[in-house]
Amino acid sequence: ILQALFHCDHIQYTLVPVTGWQDLGTAFLEHKEQFRYFVLINCGANVDLLEMLQPDDDSIFFICDSHRPVDVVNVYNDTQIKLLIKQDDDLAVPSYDEIFRDEDEENEDDSGNESDEGSEPSGKRRRFDEVSWESRPNETYGRTDKNTLIPAAMMFFELAWVLTKDTKDMLWWAIVGLTDQWVHDKITHMKYVTDIATMQRHVSRHSHRNEDDENTLSIDCMRISFEYDLRLTLYQHWSLYESICNSCYTCCHFKLWTLNGQKKLQEYLADMGLPLKQVKQKFNSMDMSIKENLRDVIEDMKDIRIQTFGAQFGFKNRFLASDMVHAAAALLESTEKDESDTDNFIKALDSLSRSNLNRLLSGIDLAKKKLIAIQQTVASCICTNLILSQGPFLYCYLMEGTPDVKLFSKPMALSLLCKYLLKAFVHSTRNKRCKILPLVMAAPKDVEKGTIIVVGIPPESETSDKKNFFGRAFEKAAESTSSRTLHDHFDTSVIELKMEDRIKFLDALITLLS
Amino acid sequence: MDPSEVEFLAEKELVKIIPNFSLDKIYLIGGDLGPFNPGLPVDVPLWLALNFKQRQKCRIIPPDWMDVEKLEEIRELEKREEAFTPVPSPYYMELTKLLLNHASDNIPKADEIRTLVKDIWDTRIAKLRLSADSFISQQEAHAKLDNLTLMEINTIREFLLDSLNCMYKLRSNLQPGSSGRTFTDF
Numbered sequence: 001i002l003q004a005l006f007h008c009d010h011i012q013y014t015l016v017p018v019t020g021w022q023d024l025g026t027a028f029l030e031h032k033e034q035f036r037y038f039v040l041i042n043c044g045a046n047v048d049l050l051e052m053l054q055p056d057d058d059s060i061f062f063i064c065d066s067h068r069p070v071d072v073v074n075v076y077n078d079t080q081i082k083l084l085i086k087q088d089d090d091l092a093v094p095s096y097d098e099i100f101r102d103e104d105e106e107n108e109d110d111s112g113n114e115s116d117e118g119s120e121p122s123g124k125r126r127r128f129d130e131v132s133w134e135s136r137p138n139e140t141y142g143r144t145d146k147n148t149l150i151p152a153a154m155m156f157f158e159l160a161w162v163l164t165k166d167t168k169d170m171l172w173w174a175i176v177g178l179t180d181q182w183v184h185d186k187i188t189h190m191k192y193v194t195d196i197a198t199m200q201r202h203v204s205r206h207s208h209r210n211e212d213d214e215n216t217l218s219i220d221c222m223r224i225s226f227e228y229d230l231r232l233t234l235y236q237h238w239s240l241y242e243s244i245c246n247s248c249y250t251c252c253h254f255k256l257w258t259l260n261g262q263k264k265l266q267e268y269l270a271d272m273g274l275p276l277k278q279v280k281q282k283f284n285s286m287d288m289s290i291k292e293n294l295r296d297v298i299e300d301m302k303d304i305r306i307q308t309f310g311a312q313f314g315f316k317n318r319f320l321a322s323d324m325v326h327a328a329a330a331l332l333e334s335t336e337k338d339e340s341d342t343d344n345f346i347k348a349l350d351s352l353s354r355s356n357l358n359r360l361l362s363g364i365d366l367a368k369k370k371l372i373a374i375q376q377t378v379a380s381c382i383c384t385n386l387i388l389s390q391g392p393f394l395y396c397y398l399m400e401g402t403p404d405v406k407l408f409s410k411p412m413a414l415s416l417l418c419k420y421l422l423k424a425f426v427h428s429t430r431n432k433r434c435k436i437l438p439l440v441m442a443a444p445k446d447v448e449k450g451t452i453i454v455v456g457i458p459p460e461s462e463t464s465d466k467k468n469f470f471g472r473a474f475e476k477a478a479e480s481t482s483s484r485t486l487h488d489h490f491d492t493s494v495i496e497l498k499m500e501d502r503i504k505f506l507d508a509l510i511t512l513l514s
Numbered sequence: 515m516d517p518s519e520v521e522f523l524a525e526k527e528l529v530k531i532i533p534n535f536s537l538d539k540i541y542l543i544g545g546d547l548g549p550f551n552p553g554l555p556v557d558v559p560l561w562l563a564l565n566f567k568q569r570q571k572c573r574i575i576p577p578d579w580m581d582v583e584k585l586e587e588i589r590e591l592e593k594r595e596e597a598f599t600p601v602p603s604p605y606y607m608e609l610t611k612l613l614l615n616h617a618s619d620n621i622p623k624a625d626e627i628r629t630l631v632k633d634i635w636d637t638r639i640a641k642l643r644l645s646a647d648s649f650i651s652q653q654e655a656h657a658k659l660d661n662l663t664l665m666e667i668n669t670i671r672e673f674l675l676d677s678l679n680c681m682y683k684l685r686s687n688l689q690p691g692s693s694g695r696t697f698t699d700f
Contacts, residue, residue: 008569164534221619
């Protein structure tokens with residue numbers, strides 16, 4: 001969206017993708033001579049930027065980041081750092097006086113227009129839903145919650161709207177950004193639904209502008225429509241059967257990693273009147289009558305439908321927002337040889353534009369492979385009981401020989417696997433206590449360097465607000481055992497660790513969280 | 515001439531736009547372009563209109579002739595007549611292509627207009643080919659064709675001239691007393 005806005009006004013820019021804090025530092029050093037204005041997207045809000053990057057006095061940073069909490073220095077600095085957030089965004093930042101002791105007389109407190117001052121000192125207790133988390137003393141975890149709010153894409157779309165330069169393409173990108181947050185479980189369902197309602201207003205505004213009965217729009221223009229569609233991942237680009245087998249929701253519902261589960265699925269399909277032969281075909285080749293009635297037929301499974309948007313341009317190209325999210329994510333983290341992260345980023349960016357359909361379709365293929373790999377790994381982990389309860393959390397380690405383990409050396413894929421695994425585990429275990437534990441997962445990252453990547457996710461719950469405490473917990477555990485860790489990712493709940501330090505790190509984590 | 519050159523010339527045609535920004539009168543070498551006020555229609559050359567549209571600074575209003583019923587009438591007329599009928603605009607093909615490629619969301623029933631204009635073009639080119647064919651085979655000395663547009667002329671130009679050249683060479687070699695038996699390479 002930002003690129004499109006720059007194009008409109010002929011502004012020159014350089015785009016630099018960064019994978020972590022080190023990358024950010026190097027990129028900044030390379031470019032700081034030539035540029036004065038820096039826009040940071042999805043990074044930089046929760047660290048003291050000025051201290052980390054040491055910029056010149058006339059560089060100005062615009063930060064659009066949904067990671068919380070925001071570092072206080074970033075909020076209170078009014079010259080060099082500008083935060084792009086919504087007016088009613090509750091940053092819960094303690095008031096200026098409580099933190100900074102000013103030497104000079106004037107006490108400028110113009111943070112008022114940027115943040116809603118909660119005036120809670122950081123020692124104050126916060127309320128949670130989970131019983132097990134409530135007992136944690138807040139002094140340690142006072143500001144460790146990762147509560148992501150409005151996605152950057154929506155922020156930029158609102159900006160474009162204010163400038164009246166918003167187009168359907170930008171609206172679509174904003175929707176994809178929102179869906180990405182939901183697919184990767186970064187926001188709660190309530191927040192997703194509220195944001196969908198906001199987007200729905202924009203969609204109606206755009207569609208009413210152009211479509212009357214007499215003046216129909218050319219078929220090549222992009223049409224965005226609101227859909228109350230099935231939660232089966234990628235089902236329109238796959239066969240229905242495959243999609244049911246590989247979507248987290250249906251897989252857990254039927255427990256498809258057991259033989260019994262597969263039989264239940266067959267019975268279910270038979271009950272619904274969907275012939276097996278049809279269902280195993282590519283979706284577009286299924287009978288029209290089945291396709292049209294599909295949503296009504298599958299309705300009785302609880303929560304199978306989700307509100308989302310679909311885009312159509314040309315006769316052949318119909319995509320749901322979640323399709324594009326999976327495709328872009330798969331492209332971003334593809335593990336082909338000889339592809340640097342920057343290349344992957346550019347490819348993923350290309351796949352979002354309408355003119356690069358080949359890219360998008362290859363992304364969808366990669367996403368299919370990734371989903372199949374995830375489901376197989378989940379099945380094998382559950383069947384071989386690889387998930388161990390370590391007391392305050394569940395733990396799972398993927399050995400090096402596991403098939404497709406290379407796919408899981410990337411943070412997003414591993415987080416997705418983690419989420420599905422936890423859901424499946426909760427559905428399959430009978431131990432009531434285990435159902436409310438969070439999950440920590442480790443997988444080999446780089447065999448030559450001997451590092452593993454560790455990810456932690458909060459416990460599975462309907463009403464959780466997705467606060468993730470593992471960032472701080474990982475940091476403390478690493479300090480106390482002096483393990484060699486790398487906290488490079490912008491998402492603090494993902495770290496790299498040396499393989500040899502794994503055991504002692506784990507032990508420290510257990511003692512910390514008990 | 516290259517088709518892209520013809521398109522370049524076509525971009526000088528004026529179209530109506532509704533800008534969403536304001537700008538004072540601008541003085542260009544080719545002429546003045548009136549002050550731009552948001553919401554008020556103004557005539558600008560096509561190249562400027564397309565530039566503004568791509569930067570989302572305006573909305574383009576399709577020319578009067580770009581309308582389904584009018585184009586249908588023209589198409590029927592073209593099919594009935596043997597000669598060439600007057601065209602809605604000397605650059606109708608280029609205008610249609612450019613406007614439908616860049617601003618199809620501002621043009622109602624864009625798909626039908628595209629098919630209609632293509633039909634008109636096909637009919638005219640067919641007539642052109644027929645007449646060129648009869649011109650060459652009957653070895654006429656001159657012909658007069660009304661109502662042709664530059665794009666159509668450009669399409670046939672190279673072929674017609676080359677074939678007439680070849681015919682001339684063939685004829686001049688047949689006549690006795692011409693420069694020996696020199697068989698030139700065609």
